[in-house]
Amino acid sequence: MSEVKKLNVRIKKLHDDAVIPQYARAMDAGFDLVAVDDVLIKPGETKKVPTGLAFALPEGFELQIRDRSGVASKTKLRVSNAPGTVDAGYRGEVSVIMDNISQLKQGIVAGEFVFIDGRDALGKEHDRGSYIIQKGDKVAQGVIAIVPIAQFEVVDELDETERGTGGFGSSGVRA
Template structure:
């Protein structure tokens, strides 16, 4: 597959529609980063329950790219629906069906999904391949080894 960009910096991604009854990934608005993914099955997630749903599609990404499966903000805000391993990673060499592991974080209300509902967003990004070089120590930096919570920012921590 050629990695030549199309007009506007768009990258061609070959899609195999495993379920012809579902739409291809699509951007809701011009300039959106994520293209909508749809569930191929009906599902009900009770509070705290997770389920992996198929999307009915597989993709072939050009070398040097990856796809990242992100939650939909509206579903998160309205229903508490999120993705367990957000963002999920689809590597360039993967040719299987994209599946999404969803989690209902609401404490009281089940989430009902119907076949064809938008459940996630697919973001395609260029990725670099690192060369890992072992060293006995690392160069100093202003942050140093400060990790979780080291920069503050939450009033309850004071």
Template sequence: MPDVPVQFRWLLSPEQRNLPLPAYASALASGMDVAAATSGEAVVLQPGEIHLIPTGFAAAVPEGFELQVRPRSGLAVKHGITVINAPGTIDADYRGEIKIGLINLGQKPFTLRRGDRIAQLVLAPVCRACLHLVDSLDQTERGSGGFGHTGL
């Protein structure tokens, strides 16, 4: 896999930078784990509740790429904690703090503490569409069949 440089900047004071940098957990992982940069108090996500969790950093994504914000599978499967707009997109022209919108889809409150790994960031290439207005579209076997049209 090619390495793509991404500029990273802490937005925290030096004494608050006791969090790990986003990092790949294994040699072939596609996503970097991201830690919560909440203040000293724990955040309790009640069932159905949404919170915007700070990360304490900003990034300069290179032109032609995006950072996708994705759920961590363990949090999702074990606790029902997921990214509300998964996958979220951090555009190449955004320079503000990256925050993670989490929702508790589980049935129990979930406690989130500073430094907990809350999501993954995946650097992905982006193609831009060039739309062409036409009078009709080519026909396919599926046609206009919608969700579930092929059965279970």
């Protein structure tokens, strides 16, 4: 069995309620990123969800921010720029940019306002299809990745490959 590679990543809590990232299970690639504030995201809106954390990644690494599969499969919330990149040189607060891809429905109603875990917020007025992310909700996952630095070389010709210049859909859509 191979030895697990470990990387020291320094983090700074910018908010008293910030949650130190943890891996849910052994061998998970991603660790949980947790909201530090309540955030309402109406249909069609994009909002930043603060984590209250700043990271000091070693040079040559990035923090990728990705959807949590449970959130993506059970809600209309998506990480907007997935995977988002936090560069090694950035020292500010890490936020998760989230989109509510629900279709805007006319009217304000009670009982269709949904928490990220699927519970309804009964008795509150809100736009249909809205979601509330509560402080303490796991909203995304972070993955630390190695980033090689490219050295670009301008050439007159590129080598030939089987694919060549075939672009989107060039391999067909059926197996």
